Amino acid sequence: MSQQKLIKMRRATSLALACGLAAGAATMTGGAEASAAPSTIVIGNFNPFSGADASFGPEMVAGCQPAARLINAAGGVFQHKFSCVEFDTRGDPADAVPAANKMIATNSSLGGILGPSADEALATVPILNQAKVPMFVDTGQAFFDKSSYKYMWRLTPGDDVKGYALALWAKKMGYTHAAAIFGNDAGSQSDVPTLVRAWKKLGGKMVDNVKLALDQSSYRTEIEQMLASKPQVIFTEIDPQTAGTFLSELQQLHGLIPVLGTEITLQSPWLKAVTGAIGKKDMTKYVTGLQPYAPTSGASWTTYNGALLASASQVPQPAQWSADPYSMTYYDGVTIMALAMLAAKSTDRATYNKLMTAVTEPGAGKTVVHSFAEGKAALAKGKKIQFVGAGGPIAFNKWHNSSGAFEAAQQVNGNVKIVGEVTAKQIAALSK
Amino acid sequence: MNIYVLSLGFGLITASILAIASVGFTLQFGVTNILNLAYGDVMTGCAFVAYLVTRAGGSLPEALIAGAGTGALASYGLNRFVYTPFVRRGTRMFGMIIVTISVSLALQNGLQAIFKATFFSLALPRPSSYTFAGMIFTSQQLVIMGLAVAAMLLVHSLLSWTKLGRAMRATAADPELARSCGIATDRVIDLAWLLSGALCGTAGVALALNVTSFTSTAGGQFLIPIIAAAVLGGVGQPYGAMIGAVVIGLSAELSAAVISPSYKEVVAFLILIVVLLIRPQGIFAEVATQKEVVA
Incomplete structure (x- = not known):
């Protein structure tokens, strides 16, 4: 092989590599637009999976996986599939802060997250909020009752x-x-x-x-x-x-x-x-x-439970989470994010974050939907929707909190x- | 009942588990100078073996024998196949600490992968409670205390009155000199790891009995008090570890009664710091810092 050919080959290889890197980087800018090529949207499960609160993580996965299953079965969001990825905070801010930074920096298609939990929320919510990552936190800390974090949402009671x-x-x-x-x-x-x-x-x-x-x-x-x-x-x-x-x-x-x-x-x-x-x-x-x-009845819960029981390959002993209110809220969180993306016609995090309440709050003339598939169909027809989750109706206040009764x-x-x-x-x- | 007397009894139970574990830890360290930070995780592994034995219908003595046997074999194997090759390549003490940390993490995560991140209890009948001199003990706790006393007597007898004990002490003091005096130090070191491992396994089963529900991290969490007891007594000194275990165990429980449970660990470790300020070498004198690791 001549020296000139060798140089050309090296150039071509370098160009291909550069194109590959650029393509990878293109999806790192806060989510792809509706017209972009289909890829996977990562939903971070940002919670303790080890340490004293290791029990939190599996409960979160039990909500995320059924939601992703239903979203993907309905064709995804602009053909992008949803994927639940675990990020272990170890229940300790010292571990959670670097984990949050790493998650943001290295996950090109991070669509949003579930978590953080009470163990690491105070340390990591400001970081995630600054990075414009919509998050459904599962901390009950009263600090978040009236916080001004735009990207923080809470479906669980304080x-x-x-x-x-x-x-x-x-x-x-x-x-x-x-x-x-x-x-x-x-x-x-x-x-x-x-x-x-x-x-x-x-x-x-x-x-x-x-x-x-x-x-x-x-x-x-x-x-x-x-x-x-x-x-x-x-x-x-x-x-x-x-x-x-x-x-x-x-x-x-x-x-x-x-x-x-x-x-x-x-x-x-x-x-x-x-x-x-x-x-x-x-x-x-x-x-x-x-x-x-x-509630362990009704259309939304039935859909959630059906998808949960079908997710045994990702969720060990899925039936244990059928009546778990937290798993239900995680499921609801993922579904809300997906519907908000459709309503915003964008997977850009900052854009769709503004539409979270639009797909959940009640309103005259709105179509009540109980699943992602119903919501997607209604939005495709140009209708406004109110998503009623597995955990019941959702009503965010101005601080992005929604909570109800106890059993x-x-x-x-x-x-x-x-x-x-x-x-x-x-x-x-x-x-x- | 008087809370202080009750706490004294509770402290004795904690001290018993701590004594079995810390004597095993320090005995091996005294002979080999390897600070085995995987010790707590070997304890956990032995607790899981005891769990499997009791699930299969085994009794408490059978679980204890299985735990001690597993601990002995695991420790022997760790030394032979992991630590010794490093020592023979001239790895110094700091390097060996990193190796033991790596082994600890591998064991902990391996156990979690096998048994999953959930909780386990030994499948044994509920113990009866007994009251002695204002203190309350269960039958299982009496067994633990009895085991601690027996283990301490055994170690004392071994070190004081047997040829092996004298060989261990000689190897601990100066391995080169011991070797040149005709002592088979390799065999002595193997036996030290076996004995230390048996105590480690026994302590692991005792810990699982005491905490009732345990996970793959239970032994690792107990390592700090074990090291504290060993350091308090003088690292490498089995008698010191016994005293250290009693001081840590009793001070933790009594401080919970006298001050507040929130200060339980604070007081125990403050005592450790104060003692070390006065006697940096620990309660018993000899310090092993000048020696090199041996295998």
Whole structure:
């Protein structure tokens, strides 16, 4: 081969490489326009998949995968397929900040994200917001009740609301003396101030308030101190391993007393850890969880559940998430993003972010849709839509928050059984 | 019941697990000078073996034997097939620490990949509770405490009265001199890893029993108190590790009762810092920093 041919070949190779890089870079500018060639739109699942809150991640995946499945089955968004990609924050801001930066910098087709959780939201929401990444956060921190982050959306109730729900249910059950046993992590502690305030407002007495150091080998001294104050009920939010140790030691030392927990107490990892520690019988008898109200019926839920059960290859034991309110909101979040892209006629993040409320808020003449496929069809006909999610109707306030009622549930023979409800009206009255 | 007396009892349980683990950790370090940061993860692996044994219908003694056996074999294997090749290539102490961290991460993530990121409990009957002198113990906790006492007596007897114990002490003090005196240091080191591993495995099963629900990270989280107990007592000193375990275990529980549970770890580690300020070499004197790693 002559020297000249060799140089030409090198030039051609360099040109091809440059074109390839340019093509790759072209999709990095915040999402492709409607006319761009079809590619995959990444939905980041930005949550802990390891560490103390490793249970959060799988719950998120259980919402994202069915949504992506339905979106892709309906032809995608401008033929772009949706793909759920996990980004592990390890539940620690020190790990989450570099993870967020890396996710933004290295994912050319990031369409939006689910998360961050309470563990890393304060550190990462400003970064994600600055990068114009629409995010459906799952933190309950009251800080986000009235925040001005344009790209932050929340479909789950704030922690202050959880505190009201716990206090209202305890009052309904006739308890007057309670102990607050919460983990010393930021997420768990954010529930406590409103719980204490609401419990006092309802005439209850908080006889003990303990910040538990997580994942210790023993909590026996803490248990003895708590029992010395004679509580009738324990309010709690602690991670599964800590809960298993704490409750089994309580059971061994003096026997259990009723436990009222936040939604974490109804999630699969918590149920597995604690049922293994105290047994099924005592789990049913003593533990009640309060979780955001999530209907397990209706057109939207049926669609969600069907897609979830069909996603067994991506979601292990998918049926465990059928009644999970958080998985439902993640599903809703992805569907809302996809519909907003269609409504905006663009996958550009900054453009479609403005249309999130347009596809969810009710309005005269709007077509109510219960799935991405219905929404896509209606939008194609030039109609305005209101998407009703698997978790019910969505009504964002001006701070991008949407929350509702709570249901009390217990674990019975491996299934979550609803035992009552705390209404949005009761919560609103108490929070005034 | 008096909360301080109760806490004393609870502290003894924590100290017992810590003692078994930290004596195993420091015994191996004393002989080989390899700071094995994968120790906690080997503990976890042994807890999983015990889990499988109990799931198959095995009893607590069977689970403990399986855990100790697995720990011994795993530690021996780690030394023979991973650490020794590095030592023979002249890897210094800092390099070996990085190797053990790598092994730790590989073990932890390997266990998570096999068993998934979920929670496990040993399938054993619920223990009965007993009260002694104002302290409450379950039958399983009594077994753990009994094991700790037996392990400590065994280690003491081994080091004080047997030829192997004397050979271990000689190897720990100066491996070159020990070798030139005709001691088969390779064999001594192998036996040190086996013994340390057996204690590690026993501690892993005891930890799983105590925390009730465990994950693939349980042993790793327990490594800091283990190292603290070993350092407090004087690194490489089995008797020091026993004392260190008792100090850490009791101070954590008693401080939870006297001050607040929030300061449980703070107080335990403050004691560690204060002791090291006064006696940098730990409660028991000898320091191994001048030695090189041996295999």
